[in-house]
Amino acid sequence: MKTGIAGQSSAGERHWQAIGQWFCFRALPAATGLLVTLLLVTISPARAAGELGEDGAGQMRWHDRVTGTYQAAITQQSSLDVRVAGMLAVVQLEQVFHNTTQSWQEGIYSFPLPEDAAVRRLEMQVGDRVVIGKVREREEAKVLYRQAKAAGKKASLVEQQRPNLFTNRIANIAPGEQVTVRLQYVQTARYNAGRFTLRIPTTLTARYIPGISRVLPEADAPALSAVGMQGEYPGWSLPTDEVPDAPAITPYLYPQAGSDSAPLNPLHLQVELDAGMPLAEVQALYHELSLARDGQRYRLHLAHGPAEMDRDVVLQWRPVTGAMPRAALFTEQLGEETFGLLMVLPPELAPQQANLPREVVFVVDVSGSMAGVSIQQAREALALALRQLRPGDRFNILAFDDNVRPLFASAVPATRHHLAQAGEFVRQLAAGGGTEMRPALERALASTAEEETPLLRQVIFITDGAVGNEQALFELIEQRLGRSRLFTVGIGSAPNHWFMQRAAQAGRGFSVQVGDVGEAAGAMTELFARIAAPLAADVRVEWPQAVEAWPERVPDLYRGQPLIQAVRFTDALPAGEVTVSAVLVGESWQTTMPVPAQPGNTRHEGVASVWARSKIAGLMALKSAGQPEEGIRTRVLEVALAHQLLSPYTSFVAIEERVSREPTTPLRSGAVPNTRPRGQGHQPYAYPNTATTGPAKAFMGCFALFIALLVHVMRRPEEDRV
Incomplete structure (x- = not known):
């Protein structure tokens, strides 16, 4: 009998061991995968936004948080009237908002302007009535707008969130009504290597928001109100410890796909150019324009009607040889x-540094915002840059998204073997993940061990600049720059030009732009030629x-x-x-x-x-x-x-004195969608660092319960059955 009991007990042990193995190797991975999938779905506020309105050409919808249904959105179309005299451009931007819903609406539209734009005039037109805006201190302007909105008066509030990112709010748009907002600003054309360039952005690349969310949605409305975000901006991100104004720079409606054949946000463009000198060439890089000439005055407009607002408008003109003055006032x-x-x-002067050895650190952004054409442009630009290296140079490549992945532990000589390794590394680059720039910059600007080596240390930063913590990165660059020089290469149809220019300025370098794969060779050749020339x-x-x-x-x-x-x-x-x-x-x-x-x-x-x-x-x-x-x-x-200029501390506000909506009539807020930059891949979910911790805690709780149940089953005493 004892022998039988012992044998039966041994069989029971094997039975429970088999169950345990099944749990560990079959059930546990499957359950974990299922829970991770559920977590990704629940933390993705931008995923739902990305699906809005793609059920028909030109048909946009917004999500009514009260009813849980989708409603027709407020649409907008823009017109640019550009007058250039010498190197100064006076631009009038006209935005027409049309309420296609059956309810009174407040439209909220995020839009870009050039980083050096001096916004100096605002007017709002409803029918034949025109209201001139005034510049007020930012908080005062907000108060005036809220009061007008609550009283049922038409009002417009234009705020600067970043030097190149603005928000326009239009209150009390009646069903079926159109409201026109006009902004006038001044900018300067940039001159480089014999050409003037005027760049006007038209859409936004969604910015990555690093840091930990400071508050929870809905449940912490008082906390949101305390930081001035409650009900003000419908952004998909909450404030974080690194980007406290994240809701203001993350439009609720994620950028949607559009096309010139059926524009989501149509753009009308007309330009009058008087450079004050004979010109050898006038062109637009990314749009087809019709051109008429009257002496030295040129008139340009879009050749095929309205275009989609999915890439920058870039105008270039080149004076005839010898016509460019060496100085002008x-x-x-x-x-x-x-x-x-x-x-x-x-x-x-001709290059004088050709014989001086360099240490070149290439930093390339491979985050999710670079998906699509942008990562192709980055790979091509980096491959061309590697060909510019000379014997005696040292180099390294740092690829970054959520993490930094260096090609080598430190800079290596630019030998044929190392360049072949670098070429294969570049070919394998793929976009995905968040844009954690700080660790990449810290590593790129770290002091080298060979301080006594007289190398020219140059950091070439290839990115679209799609981040929200720009100020912290500028401070990091200035603090860590040392003997390095930082040069930025802007990638994509709608990069963050303010970040690119300001980062290069802080790094005592300059910035170049690659908006098309065909431009990569010229841009990288220009960059290295200018780097090699004397200052x-x-x-x-x-x-x-x-x-x-x-x-x-x-x-x-x-x-x-x-x-x-x-x-x-x-x-x-x-x-x-x-x-x-x-x-x-x-x-x-x-x-x-x-x-x-x-x-x-x-x-x-x-x-x-x-x-x-x-x-x-x-x-x-x-x-x-x-x-x-x-x-x-x-x-x-x-x-x-x-x-009377827009600034970080002032805003434009225009208020119509007559009451349009009875205060008792409901008013709903709806975000106006931007167009996704041309060539950018669709990003199916929001960036992970800005997600709230609620879903993560729920996942960890379920996972802990599962482990506890497994341990409980494994530790249950065996029952001997005779």
Whole structure:
């Protein structure tokens, strides 16, 4: 009997061991996979938004959070009227909002503008009625808008969330009604390597929001209200510890696919160009334009009617050989004050650094926002850059998304073997995951062990700049730059140009753009040619009288890069000369140009606005240097209110005095959709770091219960059955 019992007990042990193995190797992986799938679905607020309105061409819908149903959306179309004189462009952006729903609506539209745009006028039109907007302090403007909205008055509120990202709110749009909002701004054309370029963004690349969510949705409405986000912005992200204003820069409706044949957001464009000099070439890089010429004046418009707002509008013009002046001064009289904009071209010199060895660190963004054509452009740009390396150079590649993946542990010589390894690494790059830039920048800017080696250390950063924590990254670059120089390569149809330009400025470098695969070769060749050329260093400008100049200190200039400085004359415009000097390859260089006592034909509309915008940008850059924000805010407010400009601390508000909606009639808010940048792959779910922790806690709770049940079963005492 004992022997039988023992044998039966051994069989029971084997039976329970088999059950345990089945749980561990079959049931546990399957259950874990199922729970992970459920977690990904539940933490994805942008996934549902990404599915809205793709059931028909031009038919957009928004989700009514009260009824749980989908309603027709507010639609919008835009018109750009661009007038260029010299290097100054005065642009009028007209946005027409149409309420296709059966209820009163508040439209909320996020849109981009050039990072250097000086927004100086707002007007709202309803039927034949036109209301002129006023610049107010930001919080005051919000209060006025809320009061008008609650009272049933038509109102528009335009706010700057970033220097190149704005939000327009239009309250009390009646069913079937159209409301037109017009913004006027001034920007400067950029000059480089013999060409002027004017770039106007039209859509947004969704920005990655790093950090941990600070509050939970719905349940923590008071906490949301405390940070000014409750009911203000319908963004898909909550505030995080790194991006406290995340709801304001993450539109609720994820960018949708569009096309020129059936535009989701139609764009009308007309341009009048008077460069003030004979031109050899005028072109648009990403749109087909019709061109008419009258002497030196050109008129351009879209050749095939409205286009989809899914890529930047980029205009370029090239003066005929010898027509480009080496220096120019544009002036404007505003009241009793005179403002000036100076452009000086230092002479170009042949490359002098060809024999100096370099250490080049390539940092390439392979996050989800780079999916589609962008990752192809990045691979092509990186492959071309590798071909620019010379014997004696050292290099490394850092690919990043949620994590940083270096090709080598440290920089290696640019031998044929190492370049072959790099080529295979580049071919295998694929887009996915979040855009965690900080660890990649920290590693790229880390000091090398060979401090005594006289290498030119250059960091080439290839990205679309789709992040929300820009200010923290600028501060990191300035703090860690050391002897390195940072150059940015903007990728895609709608990159974050403000980030690209400002990061390069903080890194004492410059930025180039690759908007199409065909542009990669030219962009990378230009980048390395300019890197190899000598700098114009210790640049100084001396005026015949005291002026307030921005930027206050002119940076070193790379080959083909002009000196641009905006000034306010403290007295009447003086007669005399302005002197510009620099050091070129160890030699002193100097040039002068006359300053006329009267503006004459050099007078240009918008110079005063450019000066004010330059001063605001210069003041805001002081935050990276650690200056207190309160002092910066006071100085920015003084300039913005005096010149009636949009800024981080001021907003435009336009309110119609008549009541349109009875206050007792319900009013609903609906986000106006943006168009997905051309060529960008669809991103099926929101970025993981901004998801709330509720679903994660539920998953971990279920997983813990499962493990506890498994342990309980495994530890149950065996029952001997005789």
